[in-house]
Amino acid sequence: MILGAGRIGRGFLARLLHEDGRDPVFFAATDATVQRLHGKTYEIHVLGAEEKNVLETEVQAFSVRDTEALASQWARTELIFTACGGKNLEALGGELAKAFQLLRSMGKAHVSNIVTCENWKAPEKVLKEAICGHLTQKERADFERLTGVTESAVMCSGTGAPEPSALHYPMDTWVEDVLYLPVNAKGMKGELPQLSCIEFLPDFGSLLRQKLYTRNTSIATIGYLGRLKGLTYVAEAAADPEIALILDELYREVSEILVQSLGIDREKQRVFAERADAKNRNPLIIDPLTRIGRDPIRKLSPEDRLIGPLREGAALGLSTDAIALGCAAALYYEDPEDETACRLAELRREKGTDYILKEICGLDPAGEEAKRIRRAQERLKEKGWIQKL
Ligand SMILES: NC(=O)c1ccc[n+]([C@@H]2O[C@H](COP(=O)([O-])OP(=O)(O)OC[C@H]3O[C@@H](n4cnc5c(N)ncnc54)[C@H](O)[C@@H]3O)[C@@H](O)[C@H]2O)c1
Numbered sequence: 473m474i475l476g477a478g479r480i481g482r483g484f485l486a487r488l489l490h491e492d493g494r495d496p497v498f499f500a501a502t503d504a505t506v507q508r509l510h511g512k513t514y515e516i517h518v519l520g521a522e523e524k525n526v527l528e529t530e531v532q533a534f535s536v537r538d539t540e541a542l543a544s545q546w547a548r549t550e551l552i553f554t555a556c557g558g559k560n561l562e563a564l565g566g567e568l569a570k571a572f573q574l575l576r577s578m579g580k581a582h583v584s585n586i587v588t589c590e591n592w593k594a595p596e597k598v599l600k601e602a603i604c605g606h607l608t609q610k611e612r613a614d615f616e617r618l619t620g621v622t623e624s625a626v627m628c629s630g631t632g633a634p635e636p637s638a639l640h641y642p643m644d645t646w647v648e649d650v651l652y653l654p655v656n657a658k659g660m661k662g663e664l665p666q667l668s669c670i671e672f673l674p675d676f677g678s679l680l681r682q683k684l685y686t687r688n689t690s691i692a693t694i695g696y697l698g699r700l701k702g703l704t705y706v707a708e709a710a711a712d713p714e715i716a717l718i719l720d721e722l723y724r725e726v727s728e729i730l731v732q733s734l735g736i737d738r739e740k741q742r743v744f745a746e747r748a749d750a751k752n753r754n755p756l757i758i759d760p761l762t763r764i765g766r767d768p769i770r771k772l773s774p775e776d777r778l779i780g781p782l783r784e785g786a787a788l789g790l791s792t793d794a795i796a797l798g799c800a801a802a803l804y805y806e807d808p809e810d811e812t813a814c815r816l817a818e819l820r821r822e823k824g825t826d827y828i829l830k831e832i833c834g835l836d837p838a839g840e841e842a843k844r845i846r847r848a849q850e851r852l853k854e855k856g857w858i859q860k861l
């Protein structure tokens with residue numbers, strides 16, 4: 473079961489399962505997506521390797537609010553993935569709780585595992601608490617005995633059509649050529665499933681945070697700086713000489729934070745950051761900056777990829793000049809087609825950046841982190857990348 477039929481759900485995860493001849497059942501948030509998927513065919517395009525494209529045929533898809541469908545599919549599955557966005561995990565928890573109650577009342581509760589595939593802080597904890605919050609004590613005890621809830625780190629980019637004419641069916645989707653998903657084995661129940669592209673790591677540790685702060689912090693910085701410079705794609709912006717210099721500094725900053733705060737091995741982190749850099753520059757991954765920048769209010773929240781490392785770096789007394797530039801650029805992000813970007817722009821114009829720093833980033837406007845962001849705003853102005861503070 474795949475909960476969330478977006479780029480990662482119907483692209484990356486569906487392709488992984490396809491490798492083992494497994495057909496996923498999708499649970500989508502909107503009826504329009506269910507109608508476009510159920511019984512239909514769509515194509516997963518592999519960026520830079522179209523010969524590896526996968527056709528998903530006779531797709532099964534239901535609404536995530538269809539508790540009976542959720543329960544009846546859960547009755548026959550051992551593995552459930554979420555790819556719905558971290559901020560939707562609480563709502564999803566409510567739906568899963570109802571399905572578990574029905575499954576239990578049908579006498580079909582069995583050992584199974586839920587794997588989160590979200591760029592989020594402790595997504596498995598958020599989801600588990602959301603589910604358990606809706607269960608009675610007895611139901612909760614059964615849920616905890618039978619159901620593993622664990623996290624994974626999705627290293628693959630999933631995106632849209634490189635050009636409008638390439639899209640033959642609205643559900644067609646594009647993925648980077650990555651057929652690997654590391655999953656935290658620690659949260660799993662029962663025998664580990666045997667799937668060729670999924671590795672259950674007993675020492676998963678802080679991999680998700682490492683990935684979020686290295687890959688997502690860097691790509692978000694590329695996204696927000698790139699947009700200020702009027703660029704369109706990730707690889708194009710990562711190769712921009714001025715942005716590339718900032719990125720070199722950013723990899724050093726986040727690496728030092730991860731080494732000092734999480735005890736990640738310095739050499740392993742150096743290689744991890746080098747791979748992130750190579751991926752960000754890869755021209756085969758045609759990924760628009762508007763996808764990277766989407767939902768800037770989420771990306772500017774206290775625990776996410778921008779403010780998270782800024783706070784940790786400041787607390788450790790480390791340099792965060794490049795991270796702060798990414799944060800400052802995010803404050804000025806505009807995309808008329810992105811609802812939360814429009815809301816952010818409106819807040820900035822009407823209430824000013826201090827209001828955003830306080831209410832969205834959770835920062836004290838007189839504190840050290842806010843000072844670092846203000847210095848970065850000045851730098852952006854000096855460079856001419858923003859017109860006024
Ligand atoms: N796209 C990427 O390259 C990428 C890579 C790694 C991780 N991620 C993470 O994967 C997750 C999914 O990202 P995506 O790119 O597929 O986003 P997406 O917007 O393409 O898809 C998410 C889908 O989830 C649906 N959804 C929302 N709430 C839901 C709910 N309660 N139940 C079921 N479906 C729900 C949305 O309608 C949407 O179709 C996010 O957490 C993202 O951070 C994305």
Ligand SMILES: O=P(O)(O)OC[C@@H](O)[C@@H](O)[C@H](O)[C@H](O)CO
Binds near residue numbers: 626629688
């Ligand atoms: O999916 P989001 O909105 O959380 O973040 C956008 C990108 O940073 C993200 O999708 C990456 O491309 C992906 O995490 C691969 O590293």
